[in-house]
Amino acid sequence: MMTKPTEGVISVAQANAAKMADRNTSFVFDEWYVAALASEVGRSLLSRTLLGRRIVLYRTQAGTVVALDDRCIHRSYPLSAGTLENDTIVCGYHGFRYGAEGDLVEIPSQDRCPRGLGVHRYPVREIGPMIWIYMGEASAPRTEPPIEAVLNLSKWEYSEGYLPLRGNYVSLHENLLDLTHLSYIHAKSFGTPDYARAPFEVEIEEGCYALKRSVVPTTLPPVWAVPTGISSPSAARIATSTFVSPGLHVVEVTFYDSALPEEERTRFTIRTLHLPTPESHDSTHYFIVHCRDFALENQEITKFMHDQLFSAFREDVEALELLEGVLRCADADFFEISIASDRPSVEMRKYLKRRAGATLGT
Ligand code: FES
Ligand SMILES: [Fe+2]
Numbered sequence: 001m002m003t004k005p006t007e008g009v010i011s012v013a014q015a016n017a018a019k020m021a022d023r024n025t026s027f028v029f030d031e032w033y034v035a036a037l038a039s040e041v042g043r044s045l046l047s048r049t050l051l052g053r054r055i056v057l058y059r060t061q062a063g064t065v066v067a068l069d070d071r072c073i074h075r076s077y078p079l080s081a082g083t084l085e086n087d088t089i090v091c092g093y094h095g096f097r098y099g100a101e102g103d104l105v106e107i108p109s110q111d112r113c114p115r116g117l118g119v120h121r122y123p124v125r126e127i128g129p130m131i132w133i134y135m136g137e138a139s140a141p142r143t144e145p146p147i148e149a150v151l152n153l154s155k156w157e158y159s160e161g162y163l164p165l166r167g168n169y170v171s172l173h174e175n176l177l178d179l180t181h182l183s184y185i186h187a188k189s190f191g192t193p194d195y196a197r198a199p200f201e202v203e204i205e206e207g208c209y210a211l212k213r214s215v216v217p218t219t220l221p222p223v224w225a226v227p228t229g230i231s232s233p234s235a236a237r238i239a240t241s242t243f244v245s246p247g248l249h250v251v252e253v254t255f256y257d258s259a260l261p262e263e264e265r266t267r268f269t270i271r272t273l274h275l276p277t278p279e280s281h282d283s284t285h286y287f288i289v290h291c292r293d294f295a296l297e298n299q300e301i302t303k304f305m306h307d308q309l310f311s312a313f314r315e316d317v318e319a320l321e322l323l324e325g326v327l328r329c330a331d332a333d334f335f336e337i338s339i340a341s342d343r344p345s346v347e348m349r350k351y352l353k354r355r356a357g358a359t360l361g362t
Contacts, residue, residue, distance in 0.1 A: 027051040199213070
């Protein structure tokens with residue numbers, strides 16, 4: 001019995017995969033990523049590896065977030081292992097002192113401190129619960145964090161969280177872009193059996209990849225049925241996953257009762273910001289901000305939804321860690337077959353590969 005594809009099918013699949021980003025592809029540095037939750041950064045030194053670079057974060061006395069390369073220019077001791085004195089860092093090895101701009105301002109073993117020495121200071125923006133960092137070389141980035149084009153946080157109720165993921169960020173984007181997996185990975189949480197077979201549409205343009213799935217009629221799982229009050233089997237669940245940038249993926253879902261006439265339908269919308277920041281090729285900082293436009297200022301609902309959602313997102317983390325274990329062992333015979341619902345993610349991965357190549361060339 002023949003179960004393995006022919007050599008021809010395998011070589012076409014491998015040729016396509018060669019154009020797509022995977023766990024070995026370089027990172028896209030010329031972009032904004034979430035470095036930390038705002039609540040994590042205070043008056044102590046926070047060390048974090050982002051896109052393979054060690055960064056130290058802290059707040060000045062005035063509350064401004066500072067992000068510097070976490071390596072003393074003297075003998076490479078991590079600055080995060082030093083001390084924060086007022087707005088300066090004193091290296092814990094031989095006492096070099098750095099100002100909030102990253103400039104070296106004092107060498108204790110000599111009177112004179114040469115000018116023009118220091119460490120790179122990264123541009124940062126604090127937006128709601130997120131600290132964004134620009135990882136490109138330029139000290140003045142050409143763009144702003146993509147979040148502001150996606151939503152105005154002040155109009156939404158939100159809660160945020162962080163999950164460490166022992167897996168590559170490309171797989172996380174791919175997971176988010178095709179929610180077919182809700183019927184399987186999330187069968188016991190917020191998935192329903194009809195999800196995988198629901199009709200979908202795709203939208204593809206350079207740098208923006210989306211898949212919209214319409215699950216109508218359906219029964220909502222408790223995480224949505226309780227806060228919306230839609231408990232009938234005539235619910236509509238319309239979900240759009242959009243890759244916005246290497247550091248931002250938005251999933252928007254609208255719910256309403258499809259049994260009601262159009263004009264009587266109350267629509268409830270959630271937008272989840274999935275914020276993957278590569279730590280290394282094997283690990284990702286997975287930040288999440290979950291926003292809703294209903295039950296505003298209802299903290300009980302916030303807690304209920306947050307707990308349910310984060311236990312579902314942990315299912316993704318577990319699945320992606322299992323997947324990573326397989327991908328790590330890929331050999332020369334490795335191939336994968338893509339299907340119609342993979343189109344946005346295939347194009348997204350090609351885009352990431354092009355961007356990674358462009359970064360390397362500059
Ligand atoms: S390594 Fe920092 S002062 Fe020597
Ligand atoms: Fe998922």
